[in-house]
Each structure stands twice: as C-alpha cells, then as structure tokens.
Amino acid sequence: MAGFDMMALMNEVSQGAAAQGGAARRRYEVVSLPLDLLVPNPLNGYVVDGVDELADAILLAGRVLQCVVVEPKGADGRYVIISGHRRVLACRKLVEEGHAEFAEVPALVEYEKDACLRELMLIYSNSSARVLSDAEKMYQAERATRLLKDLKAAGRLQGRVRDAVGRMLGVTSGQLARYAVISGGLSNEGLRRGFEAGRVGVSVAYEAASLTPEGQEEAAARLTAAGALSLRDVAELKVQERKVQEAAQREVRRKEAVQEEVQGASAGGGGDAFKAPLPPQAVPLPRSDGGGSEVRKAGRLQRFYLSHPYTGDEEKNRAEAARIQRFLQERFPDVVFFNPLAMFAPLEGVPYEQVMRLCMEVLRSCDAIVMAGRYSSSNGCQEEYAAAHAARLRVLFYVGGDAPLCSLKELRAREARRW
Numbered sequence: 001m002a003g004f005d006m007m008a009l010m011n012e013v014s015q016g017a018a019a020q021g022g023a024a025r026r027r028y029e030v031v032s033l034p035l036d037l038l039v040p041n042p043l044n045g046y047v048v049d050g051v052d053e054l055a056d057a058i059l060l061a062g063r064v065l066q067c068v069v070v071e072p073k074g075a076d077g078r079y080v081i082i083s084g085h086r087r088v089l090a091c092r093k094l095v096e097e098g099h100a101e102f103a104e105v106p107a108l109v110e111y112e113k114d115a116c117l118r119e120l121m122l123i124y125s126n127s128s129a130r131v132l133s134d135a136e137k138m139y140q141a142e143r144a145t146r147l148l149k150d151l152k153a154a155g156r157l158q159g160r161v162r163d164a165v166g167r168m169l170g171v172t173s174g175q176l177a178r179y180a181v182i183s184g185g186l187s188n189e190g191l192r193r194g195f196e197a198g199r200v201g202v203s204v205a206y207e208a209a210s211l212t213p214e215g216q217e218e219a220a221a222r223l224t225a226a227g228a229l230s231l232r233d234v235a236e237l238k239v240q241e242r243k244v245q246e247a248a249q250r251e252v253r254r255k256e257a258v259q260e261e262v263q264g265a266s267a268g269g270g271g272d273a274f275k276a277p278l279p280p281q282a283v284p285l286p287r288s289d290g291g292g293s294e295v296r297k298a299g300r301l302q303r304f305y306l307s308h309p310y311t312g313d314e315e316k317n318r319a320e321a322a323r324i325q326r327f328l329q330e331r332f333p334d335v336v337f338f339n340p341l342a343m344f345a346p347l348e349g350v351p352y353e354q355v356m357r358l359c360m361e362v363l364r365s366c367d368a369i370v371m372a373g374r375y376s377s378s379n380g381c382q383e384e385y386a387a388a389h390a391a392r393l394r395v396l397f398y399v400g401g402d403a404p405l406c407s408l409k410e411l412r413a414r415e416a417r418r419w
Helices: 006-019 051-061 085-096 115-129 134-153 161-169 173-185 189-197 202-208 213-226 231-267 314-331 352-364 379-390 408-418
Strands: 028-034 068-072 079-083 104-110 302-307 335-338 368-371 394-398
Touching: 051 085, 068 115, 079 085, 079 104, 079 115, 085 104, 115 134, 115 161, 134 161, 134 173, 134 189, 161 173, 173 202, 173 379, 189 202, 189 213, 202 213, 202 231, 213 231, 213 408, 231 394, 231 408, 302 314, 302 379, 314 335, 352 379, 368 379, 379 394, 394 408
Parallel strands: 068 104, 302 335, 302 368, 368 394
Antiparallel strands: 028 104, 068 079
C-alpha cells in the first residue's frame, strides 16, 4: 500500500522498546507448513469470501504465490494465521478435490511477541490483501487507532496517530472522521446491521448518525420496509425533526414575550421597585427518555451544557445565552449550567476548530446538554448535539415558562397538542 511501510513501523516500535530497555529483536522464518497445523485467528473479524475463485487461480498457477503469515500458537506445534485465511481455505478446498500437492503452503513464521504489533499486522494484511467493505474499514480504523494510541502513550511511536492510521489503511483523514461519526452516532441496531451488510451506504450511514434515536428508529423502519435506505430518506427525516425543533422554538419565543410583558407590568405596578424578588421555587427536571445519564450524580451537582448559536449577531447571541443561563440557574439550584459563549468569549480570534475542541471537552464532562436558541440552523449546535448523542448524554430542550426544560419526546407531544 503506497505511502505506508509496515516493516518500518515495526522497526520504529522495536526501537522505541529498545530505548526503554526492552528487547529490539525481530525474527522471521520462511517454511512450508501442513494445512492441518494452521488455525484461524480469533481476531479476524472480516468476511471470508471469494474462496472458489481463489482456488481456481491457485490451481492455474500451480502454487500459492504469496506466503501465509503465521505465528506459533504454543507447544503443540500449531500456528495461528495472521494473514492468508482465504489462501488456506482455498488450498483445503483443492485438497478435498484431490489435489494433494496443496496440502502444504509456504508460510512466513512471525516470532514477534508484541501483542499490539501482531494485531496491527493482522489489520494491515487484511487491508492490503483484498477490497474491504466500509463497515470492515470502520472496524479496522477503530482498532488500529486504539492500538497506535497505546503505542504512542507508551512512547513507542512518533507522529500523529490519525496520520499513521490513514497511511496504514489507505484512507483519508476525512474518511476516518466519517467512520468515527458513524461508529459513535449510529446507535440503532437495525441501521448498524444494514451498514454491515452493505444495504446502507457509508454516506447514508454518516447522515443517519446525526438523527435522534427516534429518527433512527424511523429510518430503520424504512430500511426494513423497502430493503434499502437513501440519502433522500434521511434528508426527509431531518426536515421533519427540524420542523419540530423550529416549532418548539417559536413556542419558546412566544412564552418569553408573554413573560417579559408580565414582568414589565409587575415592575410598573407600584410598590417597592428596588426590593429583590424571592428566588423562584425549584422545579423538578423532566424525566429522561432513557439511555442517558442518571438524573443525579452522587457526591456532586449535576452539570448541564448550554448549547446556543454563536455566529450571526454575536452580541445578541451572547446576551440571550446569558439570560437563559441566569433563568435556568435560578430554576434549578442543583444544576451547574455551563455557558460556552461566556466561558470562551476571551478567545476571540482563536480558530473555530480549536474553540470547538475546548467546547467538546467541557461537554464530555457534563451530564446533559440543553439545546437553546435557533440551534437547528447552527452547525456548531448540531456538532454539539451529535457529540452529546454519541456520548449518551441526556438531551433537553429549552422551552421557557414554568417547566423550561423538556425531552424530545415531550417536545414532540407539545407540538402535537399545538396542532
């Protein structure tokens, strides 16, 4: 695979181990091994197909052209296959058909003791031996990322992990990012099975990953009914969800306008205008729809992340977010509301991506996210919503009034009653 050298990576890791006092030895041996001594690798999570065609090609060539890569299994003399499962199955098929000359195969015996490197070799060999499905590539990317992060944390790998994964698997950083979104956001089991089976394409899976759990359930129902799911299907579901959210926001603004009128009338109605009002009575939080964090974290106050649009009229957005934060903080004294528009206001001029990384760090430390303002038209809010969904945080919506927070289920019920 162009741009990546597995042997160079192994040398780099071995040198890192040697620098830390570990052994830097790497030994290989090419031998001919009987098929009966070769056992499948339990870590090989890939579909093994095309065996008949490969058997015909081997028979035509008269031999196996590429060595099977194996490692010693133990004292019983058997070997675990690292790379070459299809070649072994093809040779076994030929032996069953009477071609005894294929009862042994050329094998490269790998004596590498490092478990991370052994699994990286398995991943790399599968990625370079055949065309993989997007689901298999996602599995590879996840596993390779974890392994390389472990090596980097141990000081045995230099450079960026994502760059190494991209070179190793022959995919771009953009593709890796899409796989990460699918892995973290595509929670519906039916959609995941469809993606793994190839009935849901990678672009469709990526878009569906940002749907709510209810939206994904509807998408899965369409997949079951039609046998396929298109980008148009997902776009329609997103439009439906956006309409519900926008209707809820209109209701919020209407209630806020009424509330401001009432407060204005109270302020102008005489009496002691300078007397501080008593704090409002705390109201219970809405029930979770399930799948989120517990309502109360033992030993500390709850932490809620306030997601509010920033771009556009920045001054107005900051002021509105601050007002909502003050209002909610009074209503829910057992909750700490984090307002990123206020927290990161001094970072004006810092690149957007860097600020979003800081926001995501704060979000991941919270128990819930509160969607406020015109969040449906904000890319930043949509990113925060997707991250909260992937982290299985509670998702609440600010609607104002006596019960200012509600779940998506309650939000839809409100909209249904309205119409």
